[in-house]
Amino acid sequence: MIELLSPAGDRERLEFAFLYGADAVYLGGKSFGLRANATNFTNEELKESVDYAHSLGKKVYVTVNIVFHNEDLDGLEEYLSFLSEIKVDAVIVSDPIVIETIKNCDIDLEIHLSTQASTLNSRAAKFYKEQGVARVVLAREASIADITRIKRETGLDLECFIQGAMCTSMSGRCVMSNYMTNRDSNRGGCAQVCRWSFKDDKDREFEMMPKDLNMATSIQSMMEIGVNSFKIEGRMRSIYYIATVLHTYRKIIDKIRTNTLSDEYIKYAENIINRVANRDSVSQFYNGLPTEKEQYWVGRKEESNQDFLGLIKECDGHAALIEVRNYFKLGQTVQIFGPTMETIEFVIEKMTDEEGNDVEICNHPKDIVKIEVPSKCDVGSMMRTKMFDIFKE
Amino acid sequence: MKNEKILLNVSDLEDLKSYKKLGISNFLFPLKGFSIGYTDFSFEEIAKTGVPAYVLVNRLLTDDDIDSFLNLTIPSNVKGFIVEDTGLFYELKDKGFELINFQNHLNNNFKTINYWLKMFDSLVISTDITKEEIETIIKEATKPLVIPVFLFPMIMYSRRTLVTNYYKYLEEDPKCQLKVDIINADGSFNLVENAYGTAVFDTKHIDIREFASTLAEDKIRFYLIDSNFLDASTIIEALRGKDLLESTKGFLEKKTVYKVGDLK
Numbered sequence: 001m002i003e004l005l006s007p008a009g010d011r012e013r014l015e016f017a018f019l020y021g022a023d024a025v026y027l028g029g030k031s032f033g034l035r036a037n038a039t040n041f042t043n044e045e046l047k048e049s050v051d052y053a054h055s056l057g058k059k060v061y062v063t064v065n066i067v068f069h070n071e072d073l074d075g076l077e078e079y080l081s082f083l084s085e086i087k088v089d090a091v092i093v094s095d096p097i098v099i100e101t102i103k104n105c106d107i108d109l110e111i112h113l114s115t116q117a118s119t120l121n122s123r124a125a126k127f128y129k130e131q132g133v134a135r136v137v138l139a140r141e142a143s144i145a146d147i148t149r150i151k152r153e154t155g156l157d158l159e160c161f162i163q164g165a166m167c168t169s170m171s172g173r174c175v176m177s178n179y180m181t182n183r184d185s186n187r188g189g190c191a192q193v194c195r196w197s198f199k200d201d202k203d204r205e206f207e208m209m210p211k212d213l214n215m216a217t218s219i220q221s222m223m224e225i226g227v228n229s230f231k232i233e234g235r236m237r238s239i240y241y242i243a244t245v246l247h248t249y250r251k252i253i254d255k256i257r258t259n260t261l262s263d264e265y266i267k268y269a270e271n272i273i274n275r276v277a278n279r280d281s282v283s284q285f286y287n288g289l290p291t292e293k294e295q296y297w298v299g300r301k302e303e304s305n306q307d308f309l310g311l312i313k314e315c316d317g318h319a320a321l322i323e324v325r326n327y328f329k330l331g332q333t334v335q336i337f338g339p340t341m342e343t344i345e346f347v348i349e350k351m352t353d354e355e356g357n358d359v360e361i362c363n364h365p366k367d368i369v370k371i372e373v374p375s376k377c378d379v380g381s382m383m384r385t386k387m388f389d390i391f392k393e
Numbered sequence: 394m395k396n397e398k399i400l401l402n403v404s405d406l407e408d409l410k411s412y413k414k415l416g417i418s419n420f421l422f423p424l425k426g427f428s429i430g431y432t433d434f435s436f437e438e439i440a441k442t443g444v445p446a447y448v449l450v451n452r453l454l455t456d457d458d459i460d461s462f463l464n465l466t467i468p469s470n471v472k473g474f475i476v477e478d479t480g481l482f483y484e485l486k487d488k489g490f491e492l493i494n495f496q497n498h499l500n501n502n503f504k505t506i507n508y509w510l511k512m513f514d515s516l517v518i519s520t521d522i523t524k525e526e527i528e529t530i531i532k533e534a535t536k537p538l539v540i541p542v543f544l545f546p547m548i549m550y551s552r553r554t555l556v557t558n559y560y561k562y563l564e565e566d567p568k569c570q571l572k573v574d575i576i577n578a579d580g581s582f583n584l585v586e587n588a589y590g591t592a593v594f595d596t597k598h599i600d601i602r603e604f605a606s607t608l609a610e611d612k613i614r615f616y617l618i619d620s621n622f623l624d625a626s627t628i629i630e631a632l633r634g635k636d637l638l639e640s641t642k643g644f645l646e647k648k649t650v651y652k653v654g655d656l657k
Contacts, residue, residue, distance in 0.1 A: 066651075069522065070502045070529050097505040121456040123480030139453070141552045149456045169593075170453060174549040175498045178521050178649050179595050180580050186498065189651030194549070198573035198582075200559075206573050208555050285552065292558035 001228050004253060005061075005159065006246055009235035010039040014049055016239045019339050019380050021250030024059035026092060028235065031079060032072070033063040034116070034188045047086040059089035065114040067172070067186035068095045077105050084108045092137065094172060099131050110134050112159065116172035116186070120146055122153035129156055137231065140166060140213065141285045144225065151226035160222060162215035163245055163273065164233025166284060168194035168208050209296045214281030216269045219249070220256050222286075240308035240325075243382055244276040247337060268391040275387055278304060307385045309334060313368070315377040322383060324367040330360050335390060336373065338381025343390050346374045394606045396632065400447060400539065400615035404432045408625040409442055415632050419615065421475065423449040427462060430547050430585050430592025431621055440468030447473045451495055452550065452589060454478040475517065475539075486512065493517060493539060493614070497547065501526070503533035510536045515614040520546050524604060524645045537614035542605045543631060544619035545594045546643070548582070555591040556584050572596070583622065594622070600631075600640035 006022035008014035017025050027049070028040045041049060046062065053060045062083055066072065076098070083091060084107045091109050093099060094116035102109050111133045118139040119125055125136050135157035138147060142160070151158055167174060175185055176193040183189035200206040215222065219230065230253070232245055248269045255261035274281055282294050310322035320336075328334065330348055337343040350372045351359040359369055371383075396416035403409065403420050412420070422439045423431035429452045439446050448471055454462070459480055473491030476482050485492055494500070494509045494516040501519045509516050517539040518530055531538060560567045574581040583594045605616055620628050623638075630637050 067499050068502045068505060070526055073502060073504055095499070095505055096508045097502065100504070100508050117479075118453050119479075120453050121459055121478070121480040123456070123459060123483040124478060125480075127479050127483045141453075143455075145457070146455050153456075168553065168555070169549040169551050172499065173453075173497055175521055176549050176582075176593065178644075179546070179548050179597075180575070180578070182647065182649055184521075184649035184651040186501075187649070187651035189649070193575075196578075197576045199576055201572050205576070206559065206571075208553075208559075210553070290553055290558075292562040295553070295555075295558060295562070297559060297562045 001157075002223060002253060002257075003059075003159075003229040004246065004249055005229050005231040006242060007232060007235040007237065008049075009237070010041070011045060011049060013235075013237075013239055013242055014053075016243050016380065017246060018053065018056055018058055020243045020246040021339065022058070022246055024061060024089065024229070025053065026061040026063060026231075026235075028063045029079070029083075031075065032066050034065050034186075034190075043082060046083070046088070050086050050088055054087070061090045061092050061112060062088045063092045063114070064098050065092050065094045065116050066188060067116075068097055069187070072187070073097070077101055077107075080107050080109060081105070090135070096131070099128075099133065103132055112137060112157075115139060115161065118170050118172055119150070122150045125150050125154045125156055129154055135159055135229070137161075139171060141170060143288070144218075144221065144286055147222070147227065148225045157228045158226060159229035159231055160215075160227050161213055161233055162219065162222070162230045162249065163281070164213055164237075164277075165279075166210040166213050168210055205298050207295075207297055210284070210290065211294050211296065212277050212279045212281035213284050214270065214273055215283055215286065216248070216252060216266050216273060218283055218286055219252050220261065223253075223256060238308070239311075240382060240384075241276050244337075244384075245273060247339070248272050265391055268388065271388050275305070275307065307387060308382060309385060310362070310369075310383040312336065312338070312377045312379060312381040312383065314379060315373070315381075317376060318372055318374070320371050320373045320377050322369055322371055324362045324369060325365055327361070327363045328383075328385075329362070333386045334383050335386050336377050336381050336383045338378030341376070341378045341381060344374055344377070345386060345390050348372075394542075394602060394616055395610070398610065398613060398616055399632075400617050401628070402431065402449070402617070402619045402621065403434070404620045404623075405625065406434070406438065406442060408620075408628075409444060411625055411629055412632075413444070415629065417632070418445060419447060419472075420444050421447045421449050421617070423451065426588075427454070427458065428452060429550050429587060429589050430594065433587070436465055436468050436471075440470060443470055446471050447475055447491075447493070449495070450474060450476045450478065450481055451497065451547075452477060454481055456480075459484060473514070482512070491515070497550075503530045506530055506538070507533070507535050510534065515539055517541060517617065520544070520599065521644050521649065523648050527604075527645075528608070531608050531612045534612065537612050539615045539617050540601075540605050540608070540613060541599075541617040541619065542602045543598075543600050544617070545583070545596065545598055545622050547592050548595050549593040550590060551593075552590040554586055554588075556586040598638050598640040599643040600636070600638065601642055601645055604642070604645055 006017035008025035094114035177185040306326040
C-alpha cells in the first residue's frame with residue numbers, strides 16, 4: 001500500500017487535499033492535538049469529515065498526540081470512544097497513556113505512533129508493535145539505513161515525512177518554548193523559539209533554523225525500501241501550498257508507478273516546491289547528517305509570495321469564473337494547474353466582472369472575474385504567476 | 394533529604410572522593426558514545442571507580458548504536474541504567490539491572506508514569522511540571538521515583554551538530570560549546586555538542602530541594618543532583634546546605650499554557 005498523506009487544518013483544506021490527490025488526511029479535534037492554535041475540527045465537523053472522506057474512498061487520521069499532564073486526562077476515554085464511533089481510520093498518538101486507554105477500554109481504533117515518539121530503531125518499533133501499534137511515523141532523523149532495517153525487522157506499516165518544516169530538535173525532545181515563553185511545546189503551544197534570532201559570544205547574530213524537508217528525489221528509493229505512507233507537514237499552511245505540494249508529489253508517485261519519472265521532472269518539481277514554501281528545502285537526514293548547508297544561520301527573512309492569483313470556481317468551455325486572491329492584470333502570462341487537467345499557460349487577453357464590464361486589473365481578493373482560457377479547467381484548479389516553464393512530457 | 398538517597402551526576406572522576414566523604418553513595422555516569430550534553434565516561438573508566446554506578450544513556454539510538462552497545466562489556470559495579478530510548482530498554486529488560494526510564498520532558502502525568510512503571514523499576518519525572526502535579530504523581534505512582542532537584546535543565550537536543558556547523562559556516566576553527574543570548578528578550582542558552590549532536594541547556598539554574606524534602610521519602614528512589622556546568626566546590630557546599638548559586642524554582646509555581654489566548 002502506498003499512501004499520500006496530507007495535513008488538513010480545517011474543512012476547506014481537507015477538501016482541497018482530497019481534490020489534489022491525497023489518499024488520506026490527518027487532522028486534529030479541539031482537544032489533545034499538537035496544533036492548539038489551528039482552527040481544528042469540532043466533534044460534529046469530525047464526523048462530517050470522516051463521512052465525506054469515506055464517501056470518496058479516502059481515510060482520516062486524528063491526532064491525539066499531546067504529552068498529557070494530569071489535568072489533560074479527563075475526557076480522554078470519552079473522546080477516543082467518540083472517534084471510534086464515527087469510524088476514524090486511525091489515531092496518531094505519542095503518549096503511551098492513549099495506547100493503554102484504547103486497550104484497557106477495548107476501544108476499536110487503529111493506533112499510529114506519532115513522530116513525537118521519535119522512533120529510530122527496530123527494537124523500539126517492535127516494543128510498540130507489541131503494545132498494539134499498527135503503524136509507526138518514524139523520526140525525521142531516520143536515515144535510509146535506519147528505515148530499511150526497521151521495515152525488515154518489524155514488517156510494520158511505516159510513515160515518513162517527505163515535505164515541510166523541520167524542528168531543530170529531535171521531535172518531542174524540546175521544551176525551549178516552555179522555558180522561554182511558558183507556552184507548552186508538547187501540548188500544541190510551541191512558540192518556535194529555535195527560529196528566533198540570537199547573539200553569539202562575540203555579539204554576532206546567530207540562528208539555528210533548518211531548511212525545509214524535501215524528499216522529491218528520494219520517493220522512488222523510499223518506495224523500494226518499504227515506506228507505506230508519504231506525509232506532508234503543515235496543518236496551518238494555505239490551500240495553495242497544499243494543492244501545489246500534493247499535485248507535485250502525486251505526479252511523482254504516479255510517474256514512478258508507470259515507470260515514467262525522469263530527472264527533468266524531479267528538477268521541475270523541486271523548483272515548484274521550493275517556490276511555494278518560501279524556504280529552500282533539502283533531503284535532511286535520509287542520506288546522512290545535515291551539514292552547515294542545510295541550515296539558515298543569519299538573517300533569513302521569510303517573505304510570502306503572491307503567486308496564487310485566483311481560484312477557478314466554474315469553467316464553461318473557454319470561460320472561467322475566477323475568485324481573485326492576488327493582483328493580476330490584462331496582458332500577464334499566467335498558468336492554471338488542477339487535479340485532473342494538464343497545466344496550461346496563457347496570456348490574459350480578456351477579463352470581465354460579474355456584470356460583463358471589461359476589467360483591466362484585479363486587486364481585490366474574493367472578487368469574481370470571468371477570464372478567457374485556452375481550454376477547459378477543473379473546478380478547484382488554481383491560477384498562478386508564471387515562475388517556471390511548464391514541464392513538457 | 395538523606396545523602397544516601399542522592400544520585401549525583403559525575404562530571405569529573407577526581408571529585409568522587411570528596412563526594413563519598415559527604416556520604417554520597419550513588420553516582421550517575423553518562424556513557425561515552427551514548428549520551429549527549431555531559432562529560433561522558435567509558436565502561437572502563439566507570440569500572441575503575443569501583444563505586445556503585447548508574448549509567449546514563451540520555452539520547453535516542455539507531456539499531457547500529459544498540460548493536461554497538463550490546464558488544465560492550467558492562468562492569469560489575471554498574472547497578473542500573475537510566476535510559477531514554479525504548480529500544481535499548483527492550484534489549485536490557487530481564488538482564489538483572491535496575492532500569493530507570495528517562496524520557497526527557499515526557500513524563501508529566503501519573504497514568505503515563507504508571508504505564509512505564511509496569512516495565513521499569515523507576516522513572517525520572519519531568520522538570521517542567523508544577524508542585525501540585527509532582528505531589529499527585531508521587532502519591533499515585535506505583536513505585537518510588539527519581540526527582541531532579543538541582544540542575545541546569547537540558548531543554549532541547551538535536552541530531553544536528555549546530556556548533557560545528559556554525560563555525561564551518563563562519564569558516565572559523567570549530568568549537569564544541571557556545572553560549573547564545575536571545576535578541577530582544579530575556580534568556581540565554583548553552584549549546585554543548587558531541588559527535589552525536591547538540592544539547593541545549595537553559596542558563597537559569599533550578600533548585601527544588603526544599604520542596605522535594607516535603608515529599609514522602611519512601612516514594613522517592615533518588616533525588617537527582619546534576620553537576621553539569623558546576624565545579625565540585627559548589628556541589629559540595631550545596632550538599633552541606635549552603636546556597637552559592639542563584640536558582641529558580643523552575644515550574645513549581647508556574648503552569649505552562651498551550652493556547653495563545655491563555656497567556657496572561
